[in-house]
Amino acid sequence: MQLESKIPAGPLTQKWTKYRGDQKLVNPANKRKYTLICVGTGLAGSAASASLAELGYNVKTFCIQDSPRRAHSIAAQGGINAAKNYPNDGDSIWRLFYDTIKGGDFRAREGNVYRLAEVSADIIDQGVAQGIPFARDYGGLLANRSFGGAQVSRTFYARGQTGQQLLLGAYSSLSRQIATGKVKMYPRREMMDLVIVNGKARGIIVRNLITGEYESHAGDAVLLCTGGYGNVFYLSTNAESCNVGAAVKCWRKGALMANPCFTQIHPTCIPNSGDFQAKLTLMSESLRNDGRVWVPKKKGDTRRPNDIPESERWYYLEEKYPSFGNLVPRDVASRNAKYVCDAGHGVGPTGYAVYLDFSQAIQRDGKDVVQRKYGNLFDMYLNIVDDNPYETPMMIYPASHYAMGGLWVDYELQTTIPGLFALGECNFSDHGANRLGASALMQGLADGYFVIPYTIAPYLASIYGEAGSVTEDHPAFKETTKQVDALFKKLTSINGTRTPDSIHRELGKVMVDEVGMSRNEAGLKKAIDKIRELREEFWKNLRVPGSLNDYNKNVEKAHRVADYLEFAETLAIDALERAESCGCHLREESQSEEGEALRKDDKYCYVAAWEYKGFNQKPELHKEPLVFENVQLTQRSYK
């Protein structure tokens, strides 16, 4: 299979302009003849649904929650980057582009990333026009802050609820289109399969999560905006309903899964406190600006932190990275936390946590100053852990947070299945091997508001004669529904002894231990074996009580876990194949003499896109070489 990225020719700064100038358009009067299906209502899905409906297309939008306003984009705290250069501190489209592609460790396409930086400023304009109450200075102009170690202040924010406000902005535009009737909204639906007719994506089968009914929906193109797969690690900062199901279903139908091993692990999450734990809560990384990370020097030390004298504390980040200290990048901080815990220095009820100590900051600046900066985070910690961070050190541990990998798409955000597009976190396109802070919101909205309205047009123009030709009566819908129904019947008829959650939890443990922040060949091979065993266990010993025709959480979880069990293996295979340290991940065999991550551009400067080959079959690798004409590939150093 030849992967055609469709990056327009010409100089980098002109590609998007040229693309827009050259693309085919759909006549305004003809737009109403098309029906577009949009799955998911996060930033990408809501923005795309609203924008496409505004253009005149008919849109059918689906979401898994009870309202489109609840998608997990809502939980993003920090902010959104935009190359506005309002603070006059030297930012530019080029700099945002360069920071993003460098931050991604040179594993993303230049053309895509440059386009992202180009449209970033428009997102802020759009948000303000929608009434998003971004933070402002006394003069009434927008405030900016520096985020995630960036050297310019380009991050716009709305308190600690930027994701919420951006999502509600997109939701309001979506609501307006629902009111006009251009968007038909279907909440509490989960996508169960993609329907392909004559090689083109023509519709979807969804399950009504209240009645259990399967519903067929036909359209002229399908937009997948279903987010990331962070929950493959079971414990993650993702929401309960975040799942990889929709993407996996498209993958089984022929779309490629690209770079699945690129996942982001966030260093400052509240640690796991027991087997009952359902999710991990993220705290802003800014905590590391003032907190000092340490563990007891003695292994298995069970004393209370305040009883451990200064001489017996190991400030491992400050020791290993004297110049960056506690402010090393996310991946370095995460990885080292894992090392010290694996070595037995970890603290807390599970032994998988490290201290983040504010006592020095409190002594130096006073409690008031610390409270002003981190008060809300300290309160949140106190409520969850029941321990006062003003008096005893906080405990933190890394957790899966974001998925850079996803469905392979070209410059037009189209997958290898014609008519199937993937937007936002669900695609692989813009963040390479690592995502910069405050860039997830940017990409989701860029795709939805400013990219897809242009890039979907050539495809729609090319199928003009067929617009609306496939309806729900087409036999492909019946056939696919039958397959979905068979899957559910199978899931509920195993009648074993294990709940979906218990298997998912076990899978998560394998993934965190062997396919997480630090990987090696032996561990990955072990993980692949274990995943296969778990999959076997799942299909032999699953128990799903309750009815299929009902609101049934067990049924929902069961098929999601089934998808994770297949996807996880590909994630591990991808990690095994990529024998370099890159972005978020350290491949232990690929380190510099000082023990730092070593990228291997000669061997792995490509996108790994995996083709599904059947249940229990190894997926096939397709490589899209990455070409860098405008930036020089450099190695990071934080010593």
Place this chain on the structure above:
Amino acid sequence: MSNWLTNAFSTSIGKKLLMAFTGLCFIGFLAVHLIGNLTIYGGKELFLSYVEHLHALGALVTVAEFGLVFLALVHIVMGLTLFLQNLKARPVRYEVKKAAGGRTIGSSTMPYTGILILLFIIFHLVKFRFVDKTPVDVNDFTILAATFSQIGWVLFYIVAVIIVAIHVSHGLWSGFQTLGLSHSKYMPFIMALSVVFAIIVGIGFGFIPIYASIIA
């Protein structure tokens, strides 16, 4: 015809605006009524001269009375409509429900105190307004004295006045809130005023039957 005026007052807020406006009018009336009645503490002569002055206004009193009846009708009809709608808005009640800290005695009893006040006003009017005042030895003071020489009526009036005070303790600030007259600077004052006014109404009116029973 879909008239802008009926449209404006047919919504939830519209009806409440009518409630608030008429309610605040009654609070004004209560204040005037109280000031007038306080003349009782000056003795029979002062009280009767107040009554005389009031009746000297002639047609104006009648206009005011019809005005009050109209306000009362609006307040009652709107109040009952809102009350019934509110009951309908939660057809299945909670099995276990606790107040979370917002409600007060006044706020949680508004419809009930309202209905009781209506009954009281009927008694009150029958007792003091629609009574034959033509005989020479009957005047407003003798009616007052005769009524409050009976301990039952004294108690009845005290209870009624307390109910009015409770109603007003919520009604006053609530009226301002509904009319949108809320500002972080002066809302605390209005909330405090509600309570103070309720106490003044309670004590001011409440002691009249007691005082009257003493001087009767």
Place this chain on the structure above:
Amino acid sequence: MSDTINITLKVWRQKGPGDKGHFETIPVKDVVTHMSFLEMLDTVNEQLALEGKDAIAFDNDCREGICGMCGCLVNGIAHGPMKAMTLCQLHMRKFSNGDTIAVEPWRARAFKVVKDLAVDRSALDKIIQAGGYISANTGGAPDANGLPIPMEIAEKAMDAAACIGCGACVAACPNASAMLFTSAKVSQLALLPQGRPEAAKRAINMMRTHDACGFGNCSNERECEAVCPKEIKITNIARLNREYIKASIGSDVM
């Protein structure tokens, strides 16, 4: 560190909107006090699953207090006894050994019970669809700094915009009114200059939709404010009232 308690759960079970529903009493042993309330329900469901019984249906998603999907009455109070907190953030350490905990769904004519503790809150979406937006098509927006907005105004708008649409205000309101929810959105957009062009139409249409959905009337009981996990203030309701008066008496909008 990990203490455990035994509790008795009195949880509302209802098959669907047509069913009458009842409390089911479930003794729950060895509840780790570090669990969140929803994690406690998870463990109960896990146990029910192993016994082959139907899981307790309850809505939840982000479990960090921002998506607004979770919520039920815990011992008679929406989102439970803690102030400014969603149900997912409530922890079991706030309960004592031997406690009986009653859990009920939001109840209102506009919120039909879907199953057990899950309710249909689509009426809130309908209110937003009636005008809880600024009509700004993608693409035509002027520069974001073209319109300075005083910081205090932006902050007030943000206070109102913090609403997560959980419906606790409706659940707690003795009249099942959604005025706090409606007023939060009307306020946010009325405060900002971008929202002024449509302010009159918005206030009237959102209010009419509010009524049509079957919500009750606000009687300023302030229970909504007391349970709101995002501490949205009733000053927003006063602002909605003002906007409504301006719109119906002082504007050309019918």
